[in-house]
Amino acid sequence: MEGVRALLKGLATTLKILFRKPVTEQYPEVKRPLPARSRAVIILTRDPDGEERCVACYLCSAVCPVSCISMQSAEREDGRRYPRWFRINFARCIYCGLCEEACPTLAIQLTPHFETSQRDILKLVYEKEDLLVNHGGKNRDYNFYRHAGVTMVGDKGTHIDEQKPVDVKSNLP
Amino acid sequence: MILTWVLGLVFLVAKLSVVLILLLTCAAYLVWVERKLLGRMQARYGPNRAGRYGLLQPMVDVIKLITKEDTVPKGASKVIFLLAPGVVAFITLLIFAVVPFGRNITLWGRPVPLVITDLNIGLLFVLALSSISVYGIALGGWASNSKYSLLGGIRGAAQMISYEIPLGLSLVPVVMLARSFSLVEITHAQSGYPFILVQPVSFIIFLIAAVAEIKRIPFDLPEAENELGAGYHTEYSGMRFGLFFLGEYITMIILGSLVAIFFLGGWHGPFLPPILWFLVKVGVIVFALIWFRATFPRIRYDQLMNTGWKVLIPAALLNIIATGAFILAKS
Numbered sequence: 001m002e003g004v005r006a007l008l009k010g011l012a013t014t015l016k017i018l019f020r021k022p023v024t025e026q027y028p029e030v031k032r033p034l035p036a037r038s039r040a041v042i043i044l045t046r047d048p049d050g051e052e053r054c055v056a057c058y059l060c061s062a063v064c065p066v067s068c069i070s071m072q073s074a075e076r077e078d079g080r081r082y083p084r085w086f087r088i089n090f091a092r093c094i095y096c097g098l099c100e101e102a103c104p105t106l107a108i109q110l111t112p113h114f115e116t117s118q119r120d121i122l123k124l125v126y127e128k129e130d131l132l133v134n135h136g137g138k139n140r141d142y143n144f145y146r147h148a149g150v151t152m153v154g155d156k157g158t159h160i161d162e163q164k165p166v167d168v169k170s171n172l173p
Numbered sequence: 174m175i176l177t178w179v180l181g182l183v184f185l186v187a188k189l190s191v192v193l194i195l196l197l198t199c200a201a202y203l204v205w206v207e208r209k210l211l212g213r214m215q216a217r218y219g220p221n222r223a224g225r226y227g228l229l230q231p232m233v234d235v236i237k238l239i240t241k242e243d244t245v246p247k248g249a250s251k252v253i254f255l256l257a258p259g260v261v262a263f264i265t266l267l268i269f270a271v272v273p274f275g276r277n278i279t280l281w282g283r284p285v286p287l288v289i290t291d292l293n294i295g296l297l298f299v300l301a302l303s304s305i306s307v308y309g310i311a312l313g314g315w316a317s318n319s320k321y322s323l324l325g326g327i328r329g330a331a332q333m334i335s336y337e338i339p340l341g342l343s344l345v346p347v348v349m350l351a352r353s354f355s356l357v358e359i360t361h362a363q364s365g366y367p368f369i370l371v372q373p374v375s376f377i378i379f380l381i382a383a384v385a386e387i388k389r390i391p392f393d394l395p396e397a398e399n400e401l402g403a404g405y406h407t408e409y410s411g412m413r414f415g416l417f418f419l420g421e422y423i424t425m426i427i428l429g430s431l432v433a434i435f436f437l438g439g440w441h442g443p444f445l446p447p448i449l450w451f452l453v454k455v456g457v458i459v460f461a462l463i464w465f466r467a468t469f470p471r472i473r474y475d476q477l478m479n480t481g482w483k484v485l486i487p488a489a490l491l492n493i494i495a496t497g498a499f500i501l502a503k504s
Contacts (some may be wrong), residue, residue: 010468014214022218 009023053107060099105144201231214467241411257313260414271295275448314405325404329395342489352397360439427453
């Protein structure tokens with residue numbers, strides 16, 4: 001008897017749900033806004049001055065577990081480095097986000113935009129002009145050169161969060 | 174003389190084709206109905222992309238199945254492997270030959286019985302054919318040369334043979350009440366009241382045994398997806414797999430018709446035309462089958478055997494004795 005009641009209870013539950021509105025989101029028609037930190041297509045951002053952030057240090061390329069990032073570094077006349085060309089093969093990319101973590105200048109970032117499927121696999125190889133955007137991505141105010149202690153922008157000790165250079169001769173024992 | 178004979182033949186062929194086409198269409202759309210209902214019972218939508226409300230889904234599925242590659246696994250017993258799904262689909266279609274689905278009608282001055290053939294041993298014919306369809310499962314599973322298929326086939330054979338007995342026994346009281354093996358006569362015997370009112374135990378035993386017989390949840394051990402891949406049809410692809418499925422869905426309709434005929438009074442009913450009553454009753458049973466599928470978990474193998482041999486068969490036997498005593502006492 002107990003068993004029969006349990007069976008009937010189960011039947012009642014499914015019957016009740018039959019008349020409820022389904023919870024499914026109809027994807028192509030309804031697009032749920034994704035979290036800002038969800039990981040999909042990669043972009044190259046610019047700093048607040050409009051310069052490209054990437055300094056072609058190859059860290060992202062080195063850390064990439066599937067080796068889908070390649071670039072060629074170059075140097076401007078004022079000594080600032082930049083990638084001459086920058087290529088990401090999204091057919092190979094696994095969207096792990098390690099490149100973003102490795103990047104010292106916040107140049108390479110993952111975005112929530114994921115609808116990039118193509119019939120032709122070669123169209124998934126993005127060049128620098130496809131990757132470069134005109135904003136700072138997740139951290140728009142960050143400027144690597146104003147933080148780092150290189151003399152390219154301002155002298156030593158004038159950068160944000162930087163201490164004055166220590167006179168090494170003054171702290172001899 | 175010869176003209177009447179030819180006319181009769183033409184009528185028969187026409188009736189056969191109409192019933193066959195309707196039955197196949199119903200089976201195809203039953204897949205849609207089942208997926209839709211299952212979806213809604215699980216708070217999903219079910220198919221809704223192909224056509225409005227996914228109504229073209231069955232057609233699209235058939236096209237997909239036909240255009241798929243028809244593979245035969247290495248080491249398979251080829252002839253049996255290729256024949257098995259045909260056996261299943263063919264036999265299930267045959268069962269429908271004795272199912273009466275409406276009162277006799279008159280077309281152009283000729284009486285047309287709404288049944289393919291009124292066999293005087295129709296009930297035995299149904300039971301015999303449903304036993305033969307074990308062959309399709311067992312041979313298909315054995316011929317695939319795959320462990321999963323073999324296990325599925327063995328389970329299918331064991332289960333169907335075990336549940337054949339309560340299935341047959343539960344119909345004995347019906348035959349005793351109707352005093353006939355013919356499905357048409359059994360329907361006629363219920364013009365006053367449906368047999369479910371006097372034989373509720375029989376009805377429950379028949380329903381349980383029949384669900385086991387057509388291998389549906391909660392008795393779908395022969396194709397238990399999470400243990401056996403897909404059971405006896407693991408190795409099948411394309412339209413041969415489709416034939417297994419066609420057979421399964423036609424058996425669903427046939428089970429609905431049989432329950433309607435044996436216990437719910439067939440096409441008898443007030444107000445509505447007979448054929449509509451029949452469809453309504455079949456629909457209710459088919460809905461119940463889908464409802465069970467959405468609700469119940471699969472039972473274990475030993476539980477399956479226990480229910481069959483230790484519960485259903487004794488209950489059916491007692492029910493026969495009780496019915497016999499009752500009929501004797503009344504006369």
